[in-house]
Amino acid sequence: MSDLISVTDLRVDLGSATILRGIDLTVGEGEVVALLGANGSGKSTLMRALLGLVPISGGDASLFGISVRNQRRQVPWPRIGYVPQRASVGSGIPATALEVVLTGLLHDRRWHVPRGGRTRALDALASVDLADRAHSPLHQLSGGQQQRVAIARALVRAPELLLLDEPMAGVDRPTQATFARLLTTLQSEGTTVGIVLHELGPIRPLIQRCVVLRHGVVAHDGGAPAPAPGHGAADHEHVHLDHGRHEPTDVREAVTPRSLP
Ligand SMILES: Nc1ncnc2c1ncn2[C@@H]1O[C@H](COP(=O)(O)OP(=O)(O)OP(=O)(O)O)[C@@H](O)[C@H]1O
Numbered sequence: 513m514s515d516l517i518s519v520t521d522l523r524v525d526l527g528s529a530t531i532l533r534g535i536d537l538t539v540g541e542g543e544v545v546a547l548l549g550a551n552g553s554g555k556s557t558l559m560r561a562l563l564g565l566v567p568i569s570g571g572d573a574s575l576f577g578i579s580v581r582n583q584r585r586q587v588p589w590p591r592i593g594y595v596p597q598r599a600s601v602g603s604g605i606p607a608t609a610l611e612v613v614l615t616g617l618l619h620d621r622r623w624h625v626p627r628g629g630r631t632r633a634l635d636a637l638a639s640v641d642l643a644d645r646a647h648s649p650l651h652q653l654s655g656g657q658q659q660r661v662a663i664a665r666a667l668v669r670a671p672e673l674l675l676l677d678e679p680m681a682g683v684d685r686p687t688q689a690t691f692a693r694l695l696t697t698l699q700s701e702g703t704t705v706g707i708v709l710h711e712l713g714p715i716r717p718l719i720q721r722c723v724v725l726r727h728g729v730v731a732h733d734g735g736a737p738a739p740a741p742g743h744g745a746a747d748h749e750h751v752h753l754d755h756g757r758h759e760p761t762d763v764r765e766a767v768t769p770r771s772l773p
Pocket residue numbers: 526527529531549550551552553554555556557558597
């Protein structure tokens with residue numbers, strides 16, 4: 513299994529603050545990895561640094577074996593799907609869900625939708641249970657539905673690496689279940705997935721590996737922490753690292769303790 517992501521002693525400074533430091537991380541082909549941590553621990557910054565979207569101050573990060581530290585233009589976007597945090601696909605723009613998903617097939621070297629693109633876009637919308645809204649204007653979709661359109665836009669290029677920043681934030685349980693099914697499919701197809709999460713929720717069984725950030729350093733890299741005793745019920749599913757068998761006690765605050773509604 514080759515490494516799709518390789519990070520060595522990574523440091524990111526933003527303004528006068530050091531946001532990430534000493535990050536060592538590898539993610540192999542086909543792995544599904546959750547990136548957990550409290551608000552402000554640096555999860556989004558790490559994802560953005562990997563994609564060349566924030567400057568790297570020290571160490572290195574490579575995608576598909578290519579360093580992105582000094583070569584931001586080397587980020588192989590056609591092989592990557594990325595859904596940023598609170599992705600709004602632009603409720604103000606006069607476009608349908610299908611048209612937005614089609615933009616996922618464009619990149620700096622391709623300005624035209626390829627042959628078969630429309631079918632692929634409809635399939636991507638179907639995979640997030642939005643086939644029936646393909647022709648809906650975005651402004652008629654809810655925030656959660658727009659989030660799913662953003663995921664479909666990332667999926668339409670059949671990425672080898674899919675990076676999702678809090679895809680389940682603010683979405684209801686049926687949507688979470690849809691996302692869990694989607695992840696199962698991606699996993700069986702061998703897609704490498706990195707997901708920023710606050711709670712494992714319904715995708716807990718699919719996550720073999722959790723990387724937990726705390727104050728900009730990796731506090732844990734290993735199995736998913738077990739739910740705290742009495743906290744595994746369907747209406748109360750957040751992780752408590754101090755109850756996880758693999759967890760050192762100093763990471764107990766690393767995951768925001770927040771119940772699902
Ligand atoms: N452009 C920026 N300039 C300065 N500081 C920044 C910038 N972007 C983020 N930060 C700071 O970096 C820290 C980490 O932010 P980041 O968004 O990576 O955290 P996070 O773990 O993703 O948090 P959340 O769970 O709230 O999304 C925060 O303290 C934030 O204020």
